[in-house]
Amino acid sequence: MYTMASKSVMSTAISAVTSTRKGELRNLLNINTPLHKYSAAASLSLNYTQSHKEMPSSPSKLDLATLPSLTLYGDLNMRPFRNAWMLQELELPHKHIPCKPWSRLAKSVHPLGKVPALLVEYPTASAQTNPEQNSRPTGENSFIVFESAAINTFLGDLSREHANLDGDGASNRRSTLVPPPATRERAKYDSLVSFVLTEIDFQALWIHRKHSDLANVFGEAPLAVIEARRQFESALAAMEDELCLEGKNCSYLLTEGFSAVDILFANCCFWAQQIGWLEKNAQSSNQRSSDGTHTNSTSLGSEGENDARIAKGPVTLSHKLEMYLKMCRSRPAFIQANQQRKIQGEKNGDHNSKL
DSSP states (O other), X not given: OOOXXXXXXXXXXXXXXXXXXXXXXXXXXXXXXXXXXXXXXGGSSOOOOOOOOOOOSSOOHHHHTSOOEEEEESOTTSTHHHHHXXXXXXXXXXXXXXXXXXXXXXXXXXXTSOSOEEEEXXXXXXXXXXXXXSSOOOOTTEEEEESHHHHHHHHHHHHHHHHHHTTOGGGSGGGGSSOOTTSHHHHHHHHHHHHIIIIIIIIIIHHHIIIXXXXXXXXXXXXXXXXXXXXXXXXXXXXXXXXXXXXXXXXXXXXXXXXXXXXXXXXXXHHHHHTXXXXXXXXXXXXXXXXXXXXXXXXXXXXXXXXHHHTTOOBOOOHHHHHXXXXXXXXXXXHHHHHHHHHHHHHHTOOOOXX
């Protein structure tokens, strides 16, 4: 049975633990936290700021009247291409600093040393950072966004808000790339972004990447890759149904037109084509079911046939999906971002990826 004194001691202990955890969370979210908080290995030869000012929750409207300086970190043969494409679509001035995952530079802007990462620096910041240096930003209005989908959503919101402040309002074409919050279209956008990330990227394509191309790092897991392939086929079929679900002007995934979720989905399809999971061109011999949908040449049968069927070839590319990907590839912003990717490859002698 607790006495009043013991209850007081317990309450004080719980309060101390809660305060400690809140402090850890503030440090984790604070961009000025020294990088060795994230990675001891990365702190060996880099100098990091010891400032612990909290990142502002959002810039003021006065700050938004002038666009921030944007610096994209990452290899454009990888997920950062999605952000380069988005930046071109929005016509946002930016810098690009190529770097590989787990490199010293990547570890300076991402807690796990992954790419992409976007450094955002507002002109009212009390201090500016040279993005070429291996140090974290120190300005009170500077912060970092990572994860490709989160970066693109931030860029779309930023562009829309900036257009509104400039008096262009919702009529500005850039505002459609990410729908406004608390709308039906935004709910659809967020749903599809989460679906593509979790069902296609993380549970399918990334599993293949980890246990095939990077098997020397993560180990071989052939059964996991087979299941990832199944997952890809199911999720791809679901996404293809979204292309013309509502019967309006639905050439893209949202009825309002091209958006950031198209960048994400199309990029995943291009990735699948690179690894041989999806045909690059629709074949005239595609088998069609009675309801007009396509039948995958790699559909799985009995358990004993799984490995053989997986090895037969890529998923059949339907005419609808082929036209969709062609539209995405033909966009001027995609062409510009792809040219940017090629220039990066020429400078670094890296020609491994073809989008």
